[in-house]
Amino acid sequence: xxxxxxxxxxxGRRTDAQPGVLHFPAMPRPxxxxxxxxxxxxxxxxxxxxxxxxSASTGEEVQWQxxxxxxxxxxxxxxxxxxxxxxxxxxxxxxxxAVQPIAPPQPVAAAVASGPLRISGRVEDGLYWxxxxxxxxxxxxxxxxxxxxxxxxxxDVSPGSSFDMVLGSGHDLLYAGLTRVGDGPLQLVxxxxxxxxxxxxxxxxxxxxxxxxxxxxxxxGGHITxxxxxxxxxxxxxxxxxxxxxxxxSWGSPIVAAGDGRxxxxxxxxxxxREVQIAxxxxxxxxxxxxxxxxxxxxxxxxxxxxxxxxxxxxLSTGPHVHFxxxxxxxxxxxxxxxxxxxxxxxxxLVTAVKARLQALLRVGERRG
Numbered sequence: 001x002x003x004x005x006x007x008x009x010x011x012g013r014r015t016d017a018q019p020g021v022l023h024f025p026a027m028p029r030p031x032x033x034x035x036x037x038x039x040x041x042x043x044x045x046x047x048x049x050x051x052x053x054x055s056a057s058t059g060e061e062v063q064w065q066x067x068x069x070x071x072x073x074x075x076x077x078x079x080x081x082x083x084x085x086x087x088x089x090x091x092x093x094x095x096x097x098a099v100q101p102i103a104p105p106q107p108v109a110a111a112v113a114s115g116p117l118r119i120s121g122r123v124e125d126g127l128y129w130x131x132x133x134x135x136x137x138x139x140x141x142x143x144x145x146x147x148x149x150x151x152x153x154x155x156d157v158s159p160g161s162s163f164d165m166v167l168g169s170g171h172d173l174l175y176a177g178l179t180r181v182g183d184g185p186l187q188l189v190x191x192x193x194x195x196x197x198x199x200x201x202x203x204x205x206x207x208x209x210x211x212x213x214x215x216x217x218x219x220x221g222g223h224i225t226x227x228x229x230x231x232x233x234x235x236x237x238x239x240x241x242x243x244x245x246x247x248x249x250s251w252g253s254p255i256v257a258a259g260d261g262r263x264x265x266x267x268x269x270x271x272x273x274r275e276v277q278i279a280x281x282x283x284x285x286x287x288x289x290x291x292x293x294x295x296x297x298x299x300x301x302x303x304x305x306x307x308x309x310x311x312x313x314x315x316l317s318t319g320p321h322v323h324f325x326x327x328x329x330x331x332x333x334x335x336x337x338x339x340x341x342x343x344x345x346x347x348x349x350l351v352t353a354v355k356a357r358l359q360a361l362l363r364v365g366e367r368r369g
Contacts, residue, residue, distance in 0.1 A: 116166055116167065116168055116169065116174070116361075116364045117166070117167045117171070117364070118164070118165070118166050118167075118364045118365055119131075119134050119135050119136055119140075119164075119165050119167070120134065120162065120163060120164040120165070120177075121133070121134035121162070121163060122160065122161070122162050122163075123157060123158070123159050123160065123161045123162070123163065124159055125159070127145070127154060127157045127161075127163070128141055128145065130163070131144060131145075131163065134163075136165070137171070139171075140165070140167060140171060140173060143172075143173040144163070144165055144173060144176050145319075146250075147173060147176040147188050147190075147199050148176060148178060148186065148188070149248060149250070149251075149319040149320050149321075150188070150199050150223075150248060150249060150250040150320075151186055151188065151199070151201055151223045151225065151248045152178075152180075152186065152223070152225040152248050153225045153226060153246055153248060153318055153319050153321055154318060154319045155318025155319060156225065156226065156318075157178065157180065158180070158181050160181045161178060161179060161180045161181055162178070162179040163177065163178050163179075164176075164177035164178070164179075165177065166361045166362075166364050173190065174189075174190050174361055175187075175188065175189055175190070175358070175361040175362075176188040176199070184203065184204070185203050186201055186203060186204075187201060187202045187203035187358055188200065188201055188202075189201075189202050189354050189357050189358050189361065191354060191357070198250075199250075200350075200354050201223070202354050202355050202357075202358040204223070216256070216258050216259070216304055216305065217247070217258070217324075218247065218255050218256055218257070218258050218286075218288055218322055218324050219247050219249045219253055219254070219255055219256075219311065219322055220254075220256070221249070221253075222247040222248060222249040222253070222321075222322065223247065223248050223249075224245050224246065224247055224248075225246045225247065225248040225321060226242060226245065226246035227242070227245060227336075228242060228243070228244060228245060228332075228334040228335065228336065229241070229242060229334075243325050243332035244287065244289075244323050244324050244325030244326070244332065244335060245323075245324045245325075245335050245336070246321050246322070246323055246324075247321055247322045247324055248319070248320070248321045249311045249320065249321060249322065250311065250320060251292065251311060251312060251313070251320040252292060252310050252311060252312075253310065253311040253320075254307050254310060254311075255276075255288055255291060255307070255308055255309045255310060255311060255322055256304075256305045256306060256307055256308060257278055257286070257296075257302045257303065257304055257305065257306050257308050258278070258286045258304065258324070258326075259278070259280050259284075259286065259304045260280065260281075260301075260302070260303050260304050261278040261279050261280040261281075261286070261301070261302060262278065262279050262299070262300070262301050262302075263276060263277070263278055263296045263297060263298050263299060263300050263301075263302060263308070264277050264278065264279045264285070264298070265277035265298065266294050266296050266297065266298045267294070267298075268314075269289065269315070270315065271315045271316040272287070272289035272290065272315050272323060273289055273290045273291065273312070273313075273314025273315025273316075273317060274289075274290070274291040274292070274293070274294050274309070274312065274314045274315075275287060275288065275289045275290075275291065275315075276288045276291065276294055276296050276308050276309055278302065278308075283328060283329040284326065284327070284328055284338075285326070285327045285330075286324070286325070286326050286327075287323070287324070287325035287326075287327070288308065288309065288322055288323070288324060289315065289322065289323035289324075289325070290311075290312055290313055290314050290315055290317045290320075290321060290322060290323050291309040291310060291311070291312050291314060291322075292309075292310050292311060292312020292313070292314065292320075293309055293310045293312065294308070294309045295307055295308060295309055295310075296308040296309065326338055
């Protein structure tokens with residue numbers, strides 16, 4: 001049978017060498033030119049599907065670049081405004097926002113105080129934060145509170161009080177003043193005597209001494225900051241009976257026995273903190289609370305003026321002081337009614353020098369917060 005007579009053999013031929021096997025002529029492989037033509041055809045179709053632009057104000061090449069994602073180093077211009085297409089509709093008016101020029105920042109001259117500086121103000125929500133609001137640094141505010149704590153309980157300073165301070169050229173505290181609501185003022189002058197600095201209250205150097213009696217004040221140079229009777233408690237925030245005197249003094253100041261007697265208690269006593277109790281003749285007991293350290297031993301005998309501990313702020317306390325209490329047959333009595341022995345008065349020459357120093361400090365220019 002002829003190969004051309006069979007339609008199935010239209011594109012092939014049989015050979016006698018391999019019966020039943022069709023052999024087709026080799027088809028030519030597409031070259032690179034053919035592949036390039038196909039790619040060009042596909043890109044042309046894709047480009048034709050994009051919306052046609054009207055007359056563009058910028059070049060067509062720039063508009064195509066705006067469609068791409070190219071790095072800046074390759075002059076990428078993604079985000080450019082595109083030319084309008086046929087679908088864009090004109091609007092009658094497009095407002096233009098005026099651009100206000102921004103003035104360059106002006107240099108600020110920093111004023112550094114080279115001499116004494118005075119800071120004053122009024123107490124609002126709290127003494128510390130009022131000091132900070134007036135311009136005192138955290139270190140200066142802490143130094144001011146520490147100075148006041150030698151005389152008063154700083155937790156008792158109420159809103160409306162006025163504070164005043166003078167700083168030296170190195171921002172060291174030289175003067176700490178306080179005018180309290182319903183109480184006398186404090187004018188503490190930093191004084192160095194015998195190489196040891198201390199705070200002297202120039203406003204009270206002429207205070208008359210108590211009448212001398214059989215009991216003495218437990219802290220030499222201390223000042224009463226809270227009296228016997230009802231008072232508003234600075235920590236518990238309600239009025240309750242205060243059974244003794246609070247005597248303000250600097251941390252670590254020595255505490256001495258107010259009279260001869262025997263130590264009947266020495267240790268921790270709840271809100272009184274570290275406490276010592278001394279039994280005296282005639283059914284009198286004296287109590288010393290909030291100590292930082294106790295040196296008296298229970299059961300030992302002490303003489304008036306003998307060291308029994310050091311000033312601290314243990315227990316329910318807002319600052320370094322001594323809670324001094326006197327009991328008659330177990331009942332608290334006003335320690336002032338027992339009449340304390342007065343501490344030695346200051347030398348008149350020292351008092352005059354301190355007052356002169358105070359007047360010089362108060363002449364320093366005032367800075368309000």
